[in-house]
Amino acid sequence: MEAVLFYLFGALLLGGAIAAMTSRSAVAAVVWLIFAFVNAAGIYALLAAPVLAILQILIYAGAIMVLFLFVVMMLQGPTLKSELKSIGDRKWWLPVGAVLVALLNWMHGVSLEGFTNDAPAGFGEIKGVAELLLNKYMITFEMISLVLLVAIIGAVALASNKKGMPW
């Protein structure tokens, strides 16, 4: 059962990502990516991380990709003219392919056994995440709000329509 789900979600996730990266139209890429990220949520669920699964859908599929879709619709038609002929630089596929081959080679000797342990009781629940986030990682909790602040300043600086800017 777990194996079936893993291969299902994994294949859909990878397929969605590849489809997104090779589609000529940016709109199609966004839709494929939303599909892929929903499947990533399935992978998190298999990894006993329900919180991450929910957040993956909430943040990635729900917010980030919607913003992407927004910008795609705002900025351009479906396809770049220059990419009609070939998608992207051929020269980059070579090193990526080489790494892939190296990876497959390495995979050859790797043992594909199951997890040796059961996840401890309460693993992956929101309580455990909250415990760590608010006590041990307290300082990062405050830091992340400063990172969001930087992004907010950026949004105002770059996207707000100050006087004199057309459109």
Next chain:
Amino acid sequence: MTANLMAILPYLVLAGGALLVMLVDSFVKSMRKDHLSNLSLLVLLGSLVAQQFTQQYSSDLFAGLLATSKFTFYMNTLFVAIALLTVNYASSLYSRSSSFSSEFYPLILLATLGMCLMAAATDMLVLFIAIEMMSMAVYLMVAGNRKSIKSVEAGFKYLILGAFASAILLMGMALLYGQTGSTLYSSFAAVSSSGGLMTSLAVGLLLIGFGFKIAMVPFHMWTPDVYDGAPSHITGFMATGVKAAAMAAMIRIVWVLIPQVSVVWAPLIGVLAVLTMTIGNLVALAQSNIKRMLAWSSIAHAGYLLLGLMTLLKPTSDSAVLSVVADNAGGALLFYLLAYAVMNLGAFGIISYLAKNRGEEADNIERYAGLSRTRPLVAASLAIFMFSLAGIPPTIGFAGKFYIFEGVVKAGMIPLAIWGVVNSLLSAYYYLRIIIVMYMKDPEESSYKGSSWETAFATSVLAIISVLLGVIPAPIRDVAVAAFKSLGQSG
């Protein structure tokens, strides 16, 4: 908890200062925007003062997520000083330019906070968030002049490659987390001596991620374009601050992982150091745009820094004598970061000084003709910075290079040292060309003329510092060695 908060007071001052600047910007409407730059300067000075008072709290903080020590004191002082100078340049630039962006001030404060946290982090999560805090603020500062296509394009280029590098860095962190079972640096020591293939891969990915930030060949492609496109004062901030912060974080993490790094990656770092300095210097020879030239020169300087890092890795295999070598090499590295900051900030300050207004940069070397007659003081300062960058005595640049190469020789890597010296000689050609243009050619109609005294004053002070520290580098160097020593013995 109180002790923890007291110890991070300098960081709190920066964060609170950024919020304060934002609030003042929101509520105080004023035609002259000096109040923001003055407030930012005040915040940065406050942070410097807080540094002095919190040294007594040096320790591990927040359950080992942060550690303040002489090392962070040294690095933070450097970062805050860089930010102070950048704000100084910016305020005089903005006061004479029509379009003004007040977002710059909170962003530079937050970027400085990110840098300080990078040097202080002893946990991968803190380190990553600090890197992102700094990087995002810098992306936005680079793209800050949103009416100039060059600036916005540079911002995007930096963002996409920076994000790419962050993802690689993060992958390294994830693998390392998997090997150690913890995000703390202190847990690396256990695995680093017995690490397998996976740990090596993780360390390699970390090195690539940092390599992007410090512009190491072959991850340097973004540097000339981004340095060229960004407004000059921000280029100065990037070239010095970002590089120093990435180097500080790298030293910290490498120092814990030394056995692992030195076995697998040290030879590669050596090769990359040689490639980095050679390619940087060779391409710089052909540039006619001073910002692009300095970008390639900054790549070359990354090569010297990597050489310093390399010596750090070499000698720890045995006894206490060798650990003294390591201390000196580490001290040399930290000293070099300071030296590089002084001379490069000076050079970019002058470029920013000569720009008429924002978006129009003083980047054409030919138009520096006759600067010695129209602005003798500025020309003299720029000449000093160029001498210093080329490593000609008695300047701080010479002292920095001397210490680095001394360490390399002591670690027994004499060919590398010779190659470094050859590179320095090579680089002298393109640095001196600017001096020749300034001093040997007559001023023309199109030559640049600067106008703000604050920047001229700041760069002259930097010039004096670079000569002064070039003559007597030893005290600062001792501070740098002590700072490095405070990192403790490597695992």
Next chain:
Amino acid sequence: MVVDRRDFSVNFLIALLITNKELASRKYARLRVIYIWFDAGEAAFMAEQFVPLLLVISLALIFALLFLGLSYWLGPKKASKLKKTVYECGIPVRGGIEIRFFIRFFLVALLFLLFDLEAVFIYPWAVMYQSMLDGGRMIFALSEMGVFVGILVVGLVYVWKKGALEWQ
């Protein structure tokens, strides 16, 4: 073959179809096979609470595809030039298919995303709050969240005062 009643996920499926007694009979041998197949990886499978969700989703997917396929298969297909044009309230189509949004929408979407993330971090705090109260750490809990929200409130004030939320 005994049906394990503890297994919620499988019972969910079976309850949709038949009763346990029927399952035991020879008539439903094929369903038993399905059950055994479900059971195989169950020991290592941690997230069984997701199985009902998965079943609902797959049922939805199957039905959606089924009806789409049916209508495609059964429906008459007569292409004409008029039919191929884009339908736009019956008016002849003008311009391209790209839709241009006003930049204000983008800014609002951007700010929504950033403030939306805030909620993600408030949620764990809400979960922990009671146990922090029980541990006598109310001040700590409140100040922690106070700082977090305070920083973002400053962001909101900034956005507001900079006029990014004005809609003119």
Next chain:
Amino acid sequence: MVIGLNHYLILAAALFLTGAAGVLARRNTLIMLMGVEIMLCSVNIVFAAYSRALGDMSGHVFVIMNFAIAAAEAAIGLAILVAIYRIKRSVNADELNSLKE
């Protein structure tokens, strides 16, 4: 057929390479940004998988932080792209050539 750590790692590695290839090879800046998102997603899977294997939840905290950072990065990237588009009316990486000599 048991699924273990290495399955997830291999999936993540393939995903990472897909994203990296997209960033490096594509000329459409929007798709390049999406490539970065894919890479970050693959890192998150690695963290979650190790977290599960170690029975240690700090990996989950890391993932949540990554969500926030990915979102902030996407927001900034898209804002810069919109700013480019306002000047240049194009988001094709090949046409972003004002920095060449």
